[in-house]
Amino acid sequence: MGSATRRALAVTLILLTLTVWSSSYYDGSTTNGASQFNFEAFDRNTAVDAMPYADLSPLEDVEVHAEGALYTLTVTFRFNLLDATESDICDGASVELKRMVINSYQTIQSGYTDDQGTIVFNNVNGGTYLVRIESDDDRWVRVADGSKALDPNYHWNTQQFTLVGDRQLEYSISDQTRGAWAIYHDLRDGADWLWEQTGWQRSPITVVWPEGDWPHSHGDVIHVPSDENVAGTIWRSDISLHEYAHCIHFELRGGNFPLGDGPDPHYIDSESSPGFAFSEGWAQFFERAVENDPERSDGSSLESTLFADGPFGNGDEGDMNGAEVEGAVANLFWDIYDGVDSEDRAPESERGDQVDRKFSVLWDIIYHEQPNDVNDIKRAWPLRDADVQAIFHNARIPMELDPPSNPTSFFSSHEVDMGSLDSTLYLRWLGAADDGSGVLGYSIVIDGQPHSVPDEVMDYSSDHLTTVSLIPGVYYIHIRTVDQDGNWAEDVYSIGPFVISEGAVPVDEPLFPEGDDLNALLGLVTVVSMVGLGLLMIFSLDRRRGRSAPPVTIIHLAGNCPYCGRLDQGGSFCLYCGGRLR
Numbered sequence: 001m002g003s004a005t006r007r008a009l010a011v012t013l014i015l016l017t018l019t020v021w022s023s024s025y026y027d028g029s030t031t032n033g034a035s036q037f038n039f040e041a042f043d044r045n046t047a048v049d050a051m052p053y054a055d056l057s058p059l060e061d062v063e064v065h066a067e068g069a070l071y072t073l074t075v076t077f078r079f080n081l082l083d084a085t086e087s088d089i090c091d092g093a094s095v096e097l098k099r100m101v102i103n104s105y106q107t108i109q110s111g112y113t114d115d116q117g118t119i120v121f122n123n124v125n126g127g128t129y130l131v132r133i134e135s136d137d138d139r140w141v142r143v144a145d146g147s148k149a150l151d152p153n154y155h156w157n158t159q160q161f162t163l164v165g166d167r168q169l170e171y172s173i174s175d176q177t178r179g180a181w182a183i184y185h186d187l188r189d190g191a192d193w194l195w196e197q198t199g200w201q202r203s204p205i206t207v208v209w210p211e212g213d214w215p216h217s218h219g220d221v222i223h224v225p226s227d228e229n230v231a232g233t234i235w236r237s238d239i240s241l242h243e244y245a246h247c248i249h250f251e252l253r254g255g256n257f258p259l260g261d262g263p264d265p266h267y268i269d270s271e272s273s274p275g276f277a278f279s280e281g282w283a284q285f286f287e288r289a290v291e292n293d294p295e296r297s298d299g300s301s302l303e304s305t306l307f308a309d310g311p312f313g314n315g316d317e318g319d320m321n322g323a324e325v326e327g328a329v330a331n332l333f334w335d336i337y338d339g340v341d342s343e344d345r346a347p348e349s350e351r352g353d354q355v356d357r358k359f360s361v362l363w364d365i366i367y368h369e370q371p372n373d374v375n376d377i378k379r380a381w382p383l384r385d386a387d388v389q390a391i392f393h394n395a396r397i398p399m400e401l402d403p404p405s406n407p408t409s410f411f412s413s414h415e416v417d418m419g420s421l422d423s424t425l426y427l428r429w430l431g432a433a434d435d436g437s438g439v440l441g442y443s444i445v446i447d448g449q450p451h452s453v454p455d456e457v458m459d460y461s462s463d464h465l466t467t468v469s470l471i472p473g474v475y476y477i478h479i480r481t482v483d484q485d486g487n488w489a490e491d492v493y494s495i496g497p498f499v500i501s502e503g504a505v506p507v508d509e510p511l512f513p514e515g516d517d518l519n520a521l522l523g524l525v526t527v528v529s530m531v532g533l534g535l536l537m538i539f540s541l542d543r544r545r546g547r548s549a550p551p552v553t554i555i556h557l558a559g560n561c562p563y564c565g566r567l568d569q570g571g572s573f574c575l576y577c578g579g580r581l582r
């Protein structure tokens, strides 16, 4: 037997000894009136010596400086698991060292347990002490008792002890409320995983237990039911991490969840809506990713590509509606997150999972682009190739890669190369097409350059626009088309130059009623062929009379669309003109 093995065995025996000793020691007494829960102490000085394992004593690192006045106190906290023969550590928890001063305890030092559940207090005077531990790390999570209004955080005091030298103490929390440490531990695992992956952490959340009759997240607060309502929930790391994932999503989105209805209850193969499936799919993915295991507690695996086929009878089969099925979204996220496996593919698919650990790409999109569903994520995916297409397709989320074609013609309120005294320009374009997923919208730049390239951020979902009031100058309008799956036209449709003359003013009413193709077309034909630009200019000049200070610079009225000036009704795009609002 090697020395490392012997050492490991020795540690195991000590822990086993302490645990056994613990269960027989409990006496139900409390050490002071304020203690919420009594629990038992293992003092290695007495407990280990009392047991017949004298060979193990060199493992104890205990020194007593009888001659000194200041001592070092080392305290370790553990909690028993649901199976009380096993235990885990209380790491990162808030701890106070309290000294008895004239019949009451005063906090003299405080800090946090390390990742071994240990805290060291240095330079401690001799005296009578107790230590208080609280399920709060002041960083990621605190766990509060739903039955208490005042001082609700779960906390425990040790029995009092005297310090006459350096001392090491180890405690194990074993009462019925120790489950608070289970969820505390699990959520810290989740926060730590995210911190490692992304360098991002959400603000602290509060777990309230017992509360409610079903585990759920309110965004910043998680409610966990009592054992009477749903037995053992507090111990379920998959449930805890799932609800924590909802809290992450909530804060990432600035305090809301993606919109969308779903069935209640919902299952991994439930057909819901794109927003709901994104929200739940993210949570299903997160719990498995933190545990680093795609296998779920129900025996299914996130590596399965079949969730959109309703394998448990909660959805239809044979279609491509993975964006509306939480399991399909979770499967996609898992394949983005995990390594490659050419055998990981849908039955009908040629191509397996060749996407190698791209969680950072997914995170960037969720963090920066505020996607509302997995289709938004698909559109925002930066490197678009057959491998990415395959994992979307395997999850039953269609994705094509062919770019759309740009518009081929246009109508406008202003003639190209002709000066105009109307400072607001109306434009309608035609001919953009996409055979695969269909045209979604356009990125548009209006500037003075003849050859600009619009960025890959969609500005308009409609096929027409009215500009803000333009200052006098020469303008080009550049249009680039995007399809429903996020493919961008490779070239640009540029129109112009349009010339806004000195003294031009906006024409208040839209010249052509928007949203009515026939009227708009008739209006254009009328103006161009019968009335003519001259009349339009006279009209404009006429409108100008009576104005004291005609605005010629771009105006952004709060609450109004900057393109058409009508009331901002919310949403990403203007209801009237289709301009991007946010």
Ligand SMILES: [Ca+2]
Pocket (backbone or CB within 6 Å): 271, 308, 309, 310, 315, 316, 317, 318, 319, 320, 321, 322
């Ligand atoms: Ca389906």
Ligand SMILES: [Ca+2]
Pocket (backbone or CB within 6 Å): 303, 334, 335, 338, 339, 341, 344, 353
């Ligand atoms: Ca995979």
Ligand SMILES: [Ca+2]
Pocket (backbone or CB within 6 Å): 334, 335, 336, 337, 338, 339, 340, 341, 353, 354, 355, 356, 357
């Ligand atoms: Ca993969």
Ligand SMILES: [Ca+2]
Pocket (backbone or CB within 6 Å): 400, 401, 402, 403, 404, 434, 435, 436, 437, 438, 483, 487
């Ligand atoms: Ca296409």
Ligand SMILES: [Zn+2]
Pocket (backbone or CB within 6 Å): 212, 216, 218, 223
């Ligand atoms: Zn609640």
Ligand SMILES: [Zn+2]
Pocket (backbone or CB within 6 Å): 242, 246, 279, 280, 283
């Ligand atoms: Zn959920």
Ligand SMILES: [Zn+2]
Pocket (backbone or CB within 6 Å): 561, 562, 563, 564, 565, 566, 574, 575, 576, 577, 578, 579
């Ligand atoms: Zn508008």
